[in-house]
Every structure is written in C-alpha cells, then in structure tokens.
Amino acid sequence: MLDDRKKKVLKAIVEEYINTAEPVGSIALTQNEDLKYSSATIRNEMADLEKSGYLEKTHTSSGRIPSEKGYRYYVDELLKDDNISLEEIKYISEKLETKVNQIEDLTKITTTTISEITHYTTLAIGPSTQDLLIEEIKFVLLGPRMLMAIILTNTGMIKETIIKFEEDINEKQVETINYMFNQKLKNQPLEIIDVPLEEYLINEMKYSVKVIKPIIEQIKKVILQDRQIYLEGANKSFDLPEFNSLTVAKNFVNIIDEKDLMTDILNSGFAKDINVYIGDENEKEELKDFSVITFKHKVGDKDMGTIGIIGPKRMDYSKVISVMKYINKKLKDKGI
Amino acid sequence: MLDDRKKKVLKAIVEEYINTAEPVGSIALTQNEDLKYSSATIRNEMADLEKSGYLEKTHTSSGRIPSEKGYRYYVDELLKDDNISLEEIKYISEKLETKVNQIEDLTKITTTTISEITHYTTLAIGPSTQDLLIEEIKFVLLGPRMLMAIILTNTGMIKETIIKFEEDINEKQVETINYMFNQKLKNQPLEIIDVPLEEYLINEMKYSVKVIKPIIEQIKKVILQDRQIYLEGANKSFDLPEFNSLTVAKNFVNIIDEKDLMTDILNSGFAKDINVYIGDENEKEELKDFSVITFKHKVGDKDMGTIGIIGPKRMDYSKVISVMKYINKKLKDKGI
C-alpha cells in the first residue's frame, strides 16, 4: 500500500517520536541516513501520510506525530522484533535460571525482569484454574477443629487452604475424607468441587453437613479466589514526559489501583503469541490513552498466566516485543 | 502555654485548612462560633501564633497555614479523638465481623475498611515472626521428590512451604523427619531453624545432607521472607489538591512502589498505641512532605502486624485517629 519511501518516512517519524516525545519536523528527518532528500520532499510525503491517516499534527504548524493507525502499521509492518542486546540476553537468562520451589515464583521474577529491562510498568496474573485437573487432594489435621486441604493439579500447581469446623473431627474421619474425596475427584476438573458433590458426599458418608459443607465451601473459595496479581515498576511510568499531565498520571494510578481492571486487561483476547493494543484498540475506556502489550507465558507447555506491559502509546514497541519474544522462547525451552 | 483564645484560633485555622486546603484569613475566622471577635483581634492573635512558630504564611499577604509545630500541637492538645459517626461505627463493625479462615485475611479487610472510611491511602504489614514459638510442624509428602512443611505457631499463624529434593524420599522417611523435627522444635522460637539444627539433625538421623539441607533452607526462607504488604486506595491520594503538584505525586508513587520503604515506615518506633509522624518527624527523607499515622493491631492479644495511613500533612488527624482508636479497640475485643 505505502511505497518504500513513505514507509521509511513513517518508520523514521515513529522511532524519532518514541525517542524524543516531541513532534517530528521535516528538517529533522533529513538527518536520517535513509532519507537523503530535501526537507520539501519529506514534507510532501508527510502531507500524504497525514492524508492517509498515518500521521497527525498537534496544531497547524507543528511537526507530525504518529496516529494510532501509524503506530499500528509500524507494529505490523515496520518494526524489528530482535531489538535486544547481548547484555540484555545475558541478564534475562541469569534471572530466569533462578531456582524456585513453586512455579508461581517464576512469574514474579519474570515480571520484575521485564520491567527492569524495558523500564515500563509491568503486570502479571497467575494461571487460570480453568482446564486444570485435580491430580490429588490431601487433608492434614492441624488441630481438633482445623484441617488443611492441599490440592495438586496436573500442571504442578499446588493450592492449599485451611478449613475450620464447629465440631471436633479426628484422624479416623480425616482418613475417610481423604479416601472419599480422592475417589471422587481424581482427574476431574477443579470445578467439580461444588454443591452436587457436597450432596453426594453427605449422602454417601455418615458425616454431618457440618463437616462436609465447610470443606467444599472453602476449597471452592480458594479455587475461585482472585488470582494473584503482580505489579512492578509503577514509578517507572512517572519518569515519562506524558505523565507530566495530571490527567494521565491520575488515570494511570486509577488503573493500577483497580485489581479487577488489571485482571480484565490481562485476560482480554489472545489471538497471537504477543498481543499489542494501541490506545483505542483497548477494550477498556480507561486505557484509551495507553498502549498495552501482553503475552501468555508457558513454562515448558504448562500455562503460567499472562504478563503485560502498560505504557504510553509512544511506547518502544520494538524493544518490548523483542524482549517478550525472547523471554517467551526461553521459558518454553525451560524444564521445570 | 497558649492561652485559651490562641488555642481556639489555632484549632480553627488547622481545621479550616484541613477542610479547604486554602490559607486561612482573619475575616474567614470571624465566622467561627467560638471566635466572636473582630478580624483585627484575630489578626493580632495570628501574628502572635506565627511568632511562636505555630503558623506560617505562604507569602507576605496571604492567610496562614499551620506549621508542623502547629499540627503537632493540634494533634497533642486540641483534637477530638472520638470523631466518628454512628454510620461509620456500624460499617466498621460489620466489616470486622466477616468470617475468615486465616487470621491474616483480617488484616486485609481492616486495611480496606480504614481506607474506605478515611479516604486516605492505607498500608499494612503482617505480623513479625520474631517472638513466635513453633507449636507444631507437619510434613506431607506431595510427590516422590516433593514435600510440604506446615508450621503452626503459638499465635495461630500457619506458614507452609514446598520443598523439592534431588533424590526420592518415602513415607517412612517423612515419618522420621516429622518425629525428629517436632522433637527438636516444639515450643522453640522460629529462629531455631538454622544451620546448627541442620548439623545436629544430619548427625542424629541417618539421612543424607541432600534431604535435611533443603528442608532447613526452605523453611528458613519462608520464615524470613518479606512480610506481606497490603496497599489500599493509592488512587484516593490523587484526589487531594496537594497531588496537583507533579513532584508530590511522583514522590508518592515512588514511596508506594518501594516495598522496603513501606516496610520501614510500618516498622518505625512504637511508643504509643497510635503514632503520628508529621512531615519532618518522619525518619525517611522521602516522607518529609507527608504525614504518617500507624498503629500495631492485635486480635485478642495476638500481634497482627501494623497498619498505617499515609497522606498530606494537611491530614484529617481527628478522623483518622478516631477511626484507628475504634478499630483498635474492636479488634482487641474480638475473639478469633
């Protein structure tokens, strides 16, 4: 669609604007290696690119800034996605090799690493419990009226919760509970833990509602409970010039303060490996002035949740996407 | 020290300024019920109060604002600490009666409640593990090379962690581990889990270093690990006029982004039930433009950690202190 020179002009403007946060003028562009033309020629191209909607002006006599369409074209067609240095590769590798006992800890490490390398605010959410199968469930008596349930899933995730009772229970009972639950739950999806199961177990076993009901309720709660959200480098955004606007700064704090919103951000559509939402492309009204880049990460082939970056539309897409691609690959290759 | 009328003037200025965030002039004060004097009289009193350091001017012909000394006097001598409405009492009571299975969940609920009622940013940290005694430690085999350790403390706190091994272990071994650890750890402080214990157990038991060492290491880690920090209502601060200053806003984000700093804030001196640090009174340089109010909360007589509010020096001390006092009492009375 765009001829070669127009592509070069657009690319140069996007990258210059990402670097400087200042509207880019025709004379500045003549400095560019790839654009050995006079400023007048560049100006004509810029006017064309504006007519086709790739560029915008902040006012009649200002330089140009990319429109959302411009950023989109840049992301889809023009950027380098291997924009990552040897030092960065080394740093990431070291970080990802940290030994962890619980696989979830790796999400936190990855989130921090991404934020450190890209200098953007990074968020992450743990894996969804949907599609998980129960591998085993263990009950441990912690006191006469206190039981711990430990659920092991087929992906190696471990969830545990404490259950309190209004009457005493003994080891013998726990053994039966252990047996019955495992009998019924092995290789079932987590969602099976619900009212019908409760009724079945109450009928089947001789124990009262007062024993079975709290177990089911509490396990259900821990399965459905808000997934852990990680947030790193919120302050990094405040070093960016767009955060000199109080409205932008305030919007941003509202976003990161709202866990539900962050969950939604991280859970929205996943067509590709790495998903880029620029400004209005975001479903959420609150994000229309920001860009969001997310990717679902897996360790080996185990789903580990989603990591995302939120920053200004003038984001260094090339750097962020390169880093995410590299990390994505690195984690996939990783044994656990 | 201050005569009665000066106290009234100071109190009126502090409270008016807390309400409006605007310097208070002598004419405005004549509206006050308690100050039926002419503006000239008030002016003279204000000049005196400024000379003694309780008030400040933003410029020669502006109204007065309280100095830190003024706030301090207000907090120590003038404020009402039962400034809490029936609706608020009802709301708090309801919230605090929420059933929780783990006592830590109560800290989160309390934090949210305080933030909702005061409209200030609220932070909290879980209890210190110092002084805790081990009541019991349980080991559960989750896989051939995976063990869960569950530590019960004398305060009802439960910590659990997963330990991975490089060689298989069996139920028989776990039983021995269970026995030996409990033998050695019951009613001991958590800190006992360290290298000397490791050496003792390796000598005493026939198991290799490869079994004992990971257990000790991982338990030690979970005990020493950063205590959970709760943060609520960060965005609420951004509704305050002082956050229109970019410097203030940025400082604030830096504070709440820095977990270590927040931990330090919540761990600093605890002379009284409720501790108020106004501006420069804060140990941390970063907080010199803010006020911090903290209190250690207990459920029954069990230490639950510390909750704090961070806001502008122009904070509604009366409301915050009243709410904290009430919650403090309510939690102390609470059975678990």
Next chain:
DNA sequence: GATTAGCAATCAGATATAACGAGTGCTAAA
C-alpha cells in the same frame, strides 16, 4: 488595657499584549 475600625502596602494569580521561532503549505524554478 483590650478591642476594633480604617487604610496603605504587599503580592500571587489572572488577564492582556507583544515578540519569537519552529514548522508548514504552496509556488515556481531546477
């Protein structure tokens, strides 16, 4: 002696005006 009315002096903040300059669009020449 304490209180108050009156008034000049002060100064932040709002409003108005002018000068500056980066950058554009367009025309005509190369």
Next chain:
DNA sequence: TTTAGCACTCGTTATATCTGATTGCTAATC
C-alpha cells in the same frame, strides 16, 4: 520529480498591567 524560497500559522515565552484578598499598623473606641 525534486527542491529552493517565502508567506503564514500558531504554540510558547516573556513582559507588563490589573485585581483582590489579606496583612500590619495606627489611631480611635469600649
């Protein structure tokens, strides 16, 4: 097709002026 040239635009910055809230002080009053 490219480029030089130039009038024009408009945000930004600097400067001056005006406004109004508030003070400090003096002298009159209670």
